Amino acid sequence: MWGLIHKLGSPKWFYYRSAALQPWCWGVAAALLLVGSVWGLVFAPADYQQGNSFRIIYVHVPAAFLAQSVFVAMAVSGLVFMVWKIKIADMAATAMAPLGAAMTFVALFSGAVWGVPTWGTWWIWDARLTSMLILLFLYIGVIALRGAFSRRDSGARAASVLAMVGVINIPIIKYSVDWWYTLHQPASFTLTSRPAMPVEMWLPLLMMVVGFYGFFIALTLTRTRSEILRREANTRWVRALLEEVN
Amino acid sequence: MVASLAEWVSMGEHGVYVWSAWGITALFMLGLTLHARLERRQLLKHLKRVARRQASPPQQRGHDDDPKA
Amino acid sequence: MTPKRKRKLYVIVTLVSLAAVAVGLTLYALRANINLFFSPVQIAQGEAPVSRSIRAGGMVKVGSVSRDADSLNVEFTVTDYVGDLHVDYQGILPDLFREGQGVVVVGELQEDGRFRADDVLARHDENYMPPEVAQALEEAGYSPADFQARAAEVRQPREDDT
Structure with missing residues (x-):
């Protein structure tokens, strides 16, 4: 058990192991996103009430899922980094933060654009929308904190703490539509209950969700590998590797 | 299914909403992908330059190449 | 420094x-206790302030919408299947405003218990279906509105604990 953790925590081991995995992740993500997009935009039926604006669901829901999952992943990485001092956890957290912020923005933007034809407003201060906006500020805070310290270790610790504290917001986002009256409707896509739409609408959504997660894994792998090289630049194995690449 | 291309693009009056939402999403995902590639390429170039400089006589080794930057 | x-x-x-x-x-x-709106039963129990801008929400009662032929005046009833709230509104309703559909109205509660709305927002539910399915449901004896209302009723345990 300890051996595995140490291996996983070793940047060198991770760097070489992920090399083979990475192109597969990119390939699978690209294929799923491509097929899911064409399916969702062309072949999936329009909704009987919303018409074609329903197709926004195929980017809105996966982006909102990622926005929350990335933050949880960041908080877990922060915990691992703080408790076990495993540096690679912090490298991964650094690598994934911009993606999470981007996905939060995408979820907010696509939701606002969707709200205009469906609700009759692009924004309302209900619990779901507000807690999602707070998530965006938390992401910006984590990214800014990390960059604000001259010592990398201090920045990493501060960012980890904020991620761990800020993760409180995630259940609030998730359950806001059940706990309070909101303009936002409850979830249509869950893993635990029967989907609230027929298969020909649901399957492309599933593909997009899995594709977004694949994209998350692929991007995080690539960026973590860059981060490893950056931070381990002075080690013998990175120098040897650089000569090899030449 | 859709009948014609023009009809598909217009999305039955909802074209603006659908395409702007999808467009922003695609823009961000492509941007993040390209950024990750560029980041890696530039980093490798930078690290190689530093390695070369350190391999050559260490007469004037600057501190300008902080790898964190 | x-x-x-x-x-x-x-x-x-x-x-x-x-x-x-x-x-x-x-x-x-x-x-307002984080809730975006008051439900009709809360308003009936006098929990909502009078003559102050508030929001109320619920389902548009089937058969309650009456439009004035000469103006944009609309009257309808918002219900949570326990209490009813009569709403007066003047203006253009959102596309998704339908009987049996969720709605949030923004405006003031009048002394006589009626609600004068300045704004009407359609509240969508989480169910989606293609037009053909909705039509098939209709032909089988359900109106899509019935179907939606039923789905909402089944899915609303929180109405009970407030």
């Missing part, structure tokens, strides 16, 4: 303002 201290100051200022914004937004949303 040394650059290091300056940077620290920036950090603190940024953090404090971020926290302030976050807390401020939370409080803003918390105004």
